[in-house]
Amino acid sequence: xxxxxxxxxxxxxxxxxxxxxxxxxxxxxxxxxxxxxxxxxxxxxxxxxxxxxxxxxxxxxxxxxxxxxxxxxxxxxxxxxxxxxxxxxxxxxxxxxxxxxxxxxxxxxxxxxxxxxxxxxxxxxxxxxxxxxxxxxxxxxxxxxxxxxxxxxxxxxxxxxxxxxxxxxxxxxxxxxxxxxxxxxxxxxxxxxxxxxxxxxxxxxxxxxxxxxxxxxxxxxxxxxxxxxxxxxxxxxxxxxxxxxxxxxxxxxxxxxxxxxxxxxxxxxxxxxxxxxxxxxxxxxxxxxxxxxxxxxxxxxxxxxxxxxxxxxxxxxxxxxxxxxxxxxxxxxxxxxxxxxxxxxxxxxxxx
Numbered sequence: 001x002x003x004x005x006x007x008x009x010x011x012x013x014x015x016x017x018x019x020x021x022x023x024x025x026x027x028x029x030x031x032x033x034x035x036x037x038x039x040x041x042x043x044x045x046x047x048x049x050x051x052x053x054x055x056x057x058x059x060x061x062x063x064x065x066x067x068x069x070x071x072x073x074x075x076x077x078x079x080x081x082x083x084x085x086x087x088x089x090x091x092x093x094x095x096x097x098x099x100x101x102x103x104x105x106x107x108x109x110x111x112x113x114x115x116x117x118x119x120x121x122x123x124x125x126x127x128x129x130x131x132x133x134x135x136x137x138x139x140x141x142x143x144x145x146x147x148x149x150x151x152x153x154x155x156x157x158x159x160x161x162x163x164x165x166x167x168x169x170x171x172x173x174x175x176x177x178x179x180x181x182x183x184x185x186x187x188x189x190x191x192x193x194x195x196x197x198x199x200x201x202x203x204x205x206x207x208x209x210x211x212x213x214x215x216x217x218x219x220x221x222x223x224x225x226x227x228x229x230x231x232x233x234x235x236x237x238x239x240x241x242x243x244x245x246x247x248x249x250x251x252x253x254x255x256x257x258x259x260x261x262x263x264x265x266x267x268x269x270x271x272x273x274x275x276x277x278x279x280x281x282x283x284x285x286x287x288x289x290x291x292x293x294x295x296x297x298x299x300x301x302x303x304x305x306x307x308x309x310x311x312x313x314x315x316x317x318x319x320x321x322x323x324x325x326x327x328x329x330x331x332x333x334x335x336x337x338x339x340x341x342x343x344x345x346x347x348x349x350x351x352x
Contacts, residue, residue, distance in 0.1 A: 002033040017144050024081040031088040034095045035061070041098030047181045053101045054178075057094050065090035124265040131269070131276035135302060136166075138276070139295040142283040153229070158292045160226055161235045164218075165242035165296075168210045169249050172203065176253045183257055192261070197320045200254035204327055207246045208334040214243045215338035237342045241296040244335050248300075248307035255307070255314035267313040275306035 005012075006029055009021035018025070038061055045054040069086035076082050107115060144155050179199070186192045214221075218239040226235070259268050279302035286294030314320070344350050 001036075002029065005029045005032075016141055022081075024079075024084050027081070027084045027088045031084065031091050034088065034091040038091060038095045038098050041095070041102045041104075044102045044104070045098070046178060049181075050101065057098045057101065060097060061091055061094035065094070121263060121265055124269040128265070128269040128272040131273040134276040135272065135279050135299075135306075138280050139283050139287075139299060142280070142287050143292060143295055154292060157226070157230045157235060158238070158295060160230065161222065161238050161292075162242060164221060164225060165214065165239040166245075168207055168214070168243055168246035172246060172249055172253055175203070176257070180257065180260070183261060193318060193320060196254055196257060196318075197323075200250060200320070201323050201327055203250040203253075204247065204323060204331055207250060208330055211240075211243050211246060211334055211338050215240045215341045218341075235292070237293055238296040240338045240342055241293070241300050244338060245300045245303040247331055247335065248303045252303070252307040252310050254320065255310040258314040258318045258320070259310065262317045264313070264317060268310070271306055271309040271313065274309060275302045278302050278305055 006026070009025060009029070013019075013021040013025055038057065042054060042057055045051075045057065065087045068090045069083035072082040072086040073079070140155050140159060143158055183192065183195070186195065215236075218236045222235055222239070256268060259265065279298050282298035282301060283295055286298050288294075290297070
């Protein structure tokens with residue numbers, strides 16, 4: 001994949017709106033390839049319950065990598081190339097560390113059935129992973145194409161605010177990744193159903209204060225996080241819209257576990273690909289009309305569709321009890337308050 005991406009770089013770089021296959025793209029492609037190996041070692045560490053080692057490698061490829069990139073920006077050159085170069089170098093260190101901690105054994109003839117079963121299970125998850133990337137990244141490409149006036153500024157505005165607004169969803173994904181081995185190890189069918197439903201409801205409860213906190217603090221956080229030329233005051237609606245997507249995504253992760261545990265990875269691919277296509281179509285329609293707000297709304301609708309589709313497939317395999325009515329009312333109230341907060345002025349006494 002690395003060789004193919006490097007060989008075809010000049011073609012796909014221009015296709016996504018970039019001028020050349022520049023050094024920063026070279027570093028990014030190598031970084032991605034190193035990440036693929038690192039994530040494989042992380043999966044093995046997680047399945048072995050080697051949580052300290054898992055945390056160490058994760059910390060190296062995230063916090064330490066960002067710190068190295070920032071150091072290069074400050075002391076070498078203030079460009080994106082230096083930042084991505086630092087990320088790539090640190091990712092290489094994380095990969096070597098992960099391989100050292102896992103010490104993977106060579107594949108022998110007696111392992112071929114395991115390899116075949118693994119590829120059969122994970123084959124459908126490849127298009128799902130690509131569609132998942134499109135679900136979260138295609139909006140930037142469409143913004144870049146459809147908002148030609150100061151397009152780089154618009155992409156930067158949306159990208160910066162998306163990083164803040166998607167924090168609840170990123171945490172949900174991290175929890176789901178860490179929890180999966182535990183769910184797979186449960187042999188008691190009744191206990192598994194109960195745990196799947198209880199964990200979903202607990203996440204709904206945690207999302208309520210998280211979304212409200214983001215909506216209330218958005219004006220202050222954006223004013224500190226973004227430069228004045230980004231017009232941060234106009235991005236509060238985007239923050240709330242994307243963060244509210246955490247509720248359907250929490251339901252999606254619970255239903256998705258049902259499909260993964262049962263080995264039904266095909267429906268996962270169907271659902272994620274369908275949602276990604278709808279997200280692209282909505283972005284094409286709404287971005288020229290409503291700008292970055294239209295893109296945020298497209299993302300929220302796609303998340304809701306993804307939740308509905310996966311739940312529909314999951315119910316054919318395992319019946320999970322519905323969330324308590326009180327919890328759902330609380331979630332709906334939190335969403336209403338969060339959107340209402342976007343109409344409140346963000347200065348003077350209101351800011352306090």
